[in-house]
Amino acid sequence: xxxxxxxxxxxxxxxxxxxxxxxxxxxxxxxxxxxxxxxxxxxxxxxxxxxxxxxxxxxxxxxxxxxxxxxxxxxxxxxxxxxxxxxxxxxxxxxxxxxxxxxxxxxxxxxxxxxxxxxxxxxxxxxxxxxxxxxxxxxxxxxxxxxxxxxxxxxxxxxxxxxxxxxxxxxxxxxxxxxxxxxxxxxxxxxxxxxxxxxxxxxxxxxxxxxxxxxxxxxxxxxxxxxxxxxxxxxxxxxxxxxxxxxxxxxxxxxxxxxxxxxxxxxxxxxxxxxxxxxxxxxxxxxxxxxxxxxxxx
Numbered sequence: 001x002x003x004x005x006x007x008x009x010x011x012x013x014x015x016x017x018x019x020x021x022x023x024x025x026x027x028x029x030x031x032x033x034x035x036x037x038x039x040x041x042x043x044x045x046x047x048x049x050x051x052x053x054x055x056x057x058x059x060x061x062x063x064x065x066x067x068x069x070x071x072x073x074x075x076x077x078x079x080x081x082x083x084x085x086x087x088x089x090x091x092x093x094x095x096x097x098x099x100x101x102x103x104x105x106x107x108x109x110x111x112x113x114x115x116x117x118x119x120x121x122x123x124x125x126x127x128x129x130x131x132x133x134x135x136x137x138x139x140x141x142x143x144x145x146x147x148x149x150x151x152x153x154x155x156x157x158x159x160x161x162x163x164x165x166x167x168x169x170x171x172x173x174x175x176x177x178x179x180x181x182x183x184x185x186x187x188x189x190x191x192x193x194x195x196x197x198x199x200x201x202x203x204x205x206x207x208x209x210x211x212x213x214x215x216x217x218x219x220x221x222x223x224x225x226x227x228x229x230x231x232x233x234x235x236x237x238x239x240x241x242x243x244x245x246x247x248x249x250x251x252x253x254x255x256x257x258x259x260x261x262x263x264x265x266x267x268x269x270x271x272x273x274x275x276x277x278x279x280x281x282x283x284x285x286x287x288x289x290x291x292x293x294x295x296x297x298x
Contacts, residue, residue, distance in 0.1 A: 002115075002117070002118075003060035003061035003084050003118075004032060004033060004034055004060070005033070005034040005035075005036055005059065005060050005061065006028070006033055006034070006035060006036065006059055006060065006061035006062065006063050006086065006113075007035070007036050007037045007038075007039075007054045007057065007059040007061075007062055007063070008024065008025065008028065008035055008037070008038045008039070008063045008065070009038075009039045009041060009047070009050055009051060009054060009062070009063070009064050009065070009074075010024060010038075010039070010040050010041065010064075010065035010066065010088065010090065011041050011047055011064075011065060011066030011067070011070040011090070012040040012041055012042045013041070013042060018040070018042070020065070020088075020090060020106055021038075021040045021065070023106060024065060024088055024106060024110070025038050027106060027107060027110045028063070028110055028113065028114075031110050031111070031113070031114035031115075032114055033061075033063075033113065033114060036057065036059055037054065037057070039054070047066075047070065047073060047074065048073055048074065048077070051064075051074040051077045052077055055077050055078070055081065055083065058081070058082075058083065059083055060082075060083065060084065061083060061084040061085075061086055061113075061289070062074075062078060062083050062084070062085055062086065063086040063087075063088060063113060064085070064086070064087060064088070065087075065088035065089075065090045066088075066090050066091055067089075067090065067091020067092055067093070067094065067269065068091055068093060068094065068095050068096050068132065068133055068268040068269050069091070069267075069268050069269040069270040070091065071087060071096050071132050071133075071268065072096075072130070072131040072132045072133070072267055072268035072270070073270070075123060075130050075131070075132055075286060076129070076130045078286050079123070079130055079282070079285045079286060080285070083287075084118050084287045084288070084289055085286050085287065085288045085289070086112075086113045086288070086289040087100070087102055087109065087288070087289070088106065088109050088110075088113075089102060089104050089109060090106075091269075092202070093199070093200075093201050093202035093269070094202065095133045095134060095197065095199035095200060095201065095202055095268070096132045096133040096197065096199075096268070097109070098197075098199045098202065098204075099133055099197030099198060099199050099211060100119070100121075100197075100211075100288060100290045100291075101290065101291050101293075101294035102290065102291065103291075112289055112290065112291050113289050115292075116289045116290050116291050116292060117289070117290065117291075117292050118287040118288065118289060118290075119212075119287065119288050119289075119290040120212075120284045120286070120287050120288075121211040121212055121284065121286060121287075121288055122196060122211045122212060122213065122214060122281050122282060122283050122284060122285065123196060123211075123281075123282045123285050123286060124194060124195070124196035124216055124279065124280070124281060124282070125216075125278075125279065125280040125281070125282055126194065126265060126267055126272075126273050126277050126278075126279060127273070127277050127278055129267065129272065129273065130282060130285075131196070131267045131268050132196065132197075132268055133195070133196055133197045133199065133200075133211075133268050134193055134194065134195045134196065134197060134199070134200040134206070134209075134268060135193070135194040135265055135266060135267045135268070135273070135279070136191065136192065136193050136194070136200060136265070136266045137174075137176075137189075137191065137192040137194075137257075137259060137263050137264075137265055137266075137275065138171075138174070138189070138190055138191035138192060138221075138229075138263070139171050139190070139191055139226075139229065141263070141264045141265065141266040141271050171190075171226050171229075173188050173189060173190050173223065173224040173225075174188075174189060174259050174260060174261065174263060175187075175188060175189070175259060175260040176188070176189040176192060176220055176257070176258075176259055177256075177257075177258040177259070177260070178218055178220075178250050178255055178256070178257055178258075179255065179256035179258075180250045180252055180255050181252065185250065187220060187222055187248065188222065188223065188224050189220040189221060189222060189223075189259075190221045190222070190223050190224070190225075190226065190228060190229040190232075191220070191221040191229055191232075192218065192219070192220045192221075192257070192259075193205060193206055193217075193218070193219045193220075194216060194217075194218050194257065194279045195209035195216070195217045195218075195219060196209060196211050196216060196217075196281065197209050197210070197211050198210070203233070203236055203237055204236070204239075205219070205233075205236050206219045206249075208249070208251075212284075213281075214253065214281060214283045214284075215251045215252055215253060215281055216251065216252065216253070216254075216255065216279050216280060216281040217249055217250070217251045218249065218250045218251070218255050218257060218279060219247050219248070219249045220247060220248050220249075221246055221247050222246065222247065222248055223246070228246065231246060232246035232247065253280065253281050253283075254278060254279070254280045254281075255278070255279045256276065256277075256278050256279075257275060257276060257277055257278070257279055258275055258276040259275040259276070262274055262275050262276070263275050265277065
């Protein structure tokens with residue numbers, strides 16, 4: 001039976017959150033969703049507190065509007081409960097929504113919440129921190145952790161591209177060590193993705209990552225020159241066969257990841273950890289509202 005009542009929490013600091021909050025409330029009510037409570041979060045750092053407060057009410061469904069970092073920041077509170085997680089993709093890349101085939105427009109996402117189906121999925125873990133879609137080491141941390149907010153908010157994905165180009169000019173490769181089933185692998189890397197889903201930065205980069213596979217995928221872009229990283233992104237963006245030659249992958253339920261030197265880790269766009277760490281999969285730990293049929297969002 002589909003949940004028909006919910007609490008709505010929107011990150012009004014996300015790129016579209018403030019503008020679409022009222023529209024989301026009206027659209028959900030029109031679709032037959034009884035909103036127990038609605039919260040537009042405008043204070044930095046208070047989102048998780050609002051989510052914890054909401055979960056004390058044990059809502060049948062928690063609807064969260066925001067970007068990938070917002071969604072990953074709240075899933076820890078949902079793990080181990082009967083509450084269904086629902087997504088309004090209001091961020092810049094919206095990689096988690098793309099993974100689940102949730103439409104990126106507000107009306108389409110509301111239709112999924114009202115008429116889709118709960119889908120039990122895996123979450124990734126960096127040590128003890130749950131996340132939805134993809135963690136990363138390398139240039140991503142310099143983009144997500146340092147991009148000027150005005151550039152991100154005003155230009156969206158184009159802003160990320162401009163900032164990435166600037167940061168790549170001073171970027172250096174690093175040594176990556178992955179321990180898988182007791183076997184140690186060591187390579188020169190330019191970027192590492194620890195993926196629970198195929199999308200990173202709104203681009204399908206890790207083809208075989210699936211949030212229902214019961215495995216986590218560690219994908220490394222190999223090489224030492226930033227030009228090689230740019231080529232890897234370019235071939236992935238255009239879905240060229242050559243993209244496969246730019247990366248190596250390791251997969252399993254648990255992998256140890258180290259770098260020389262130690263580096264920061266971006267978790268769904270938010271810089272929250274540092275190497276070394278253990279990457280794990282948490283199989284089937286949450287229910288998410290998803291379309292009954294998958295049509296990849298644009």
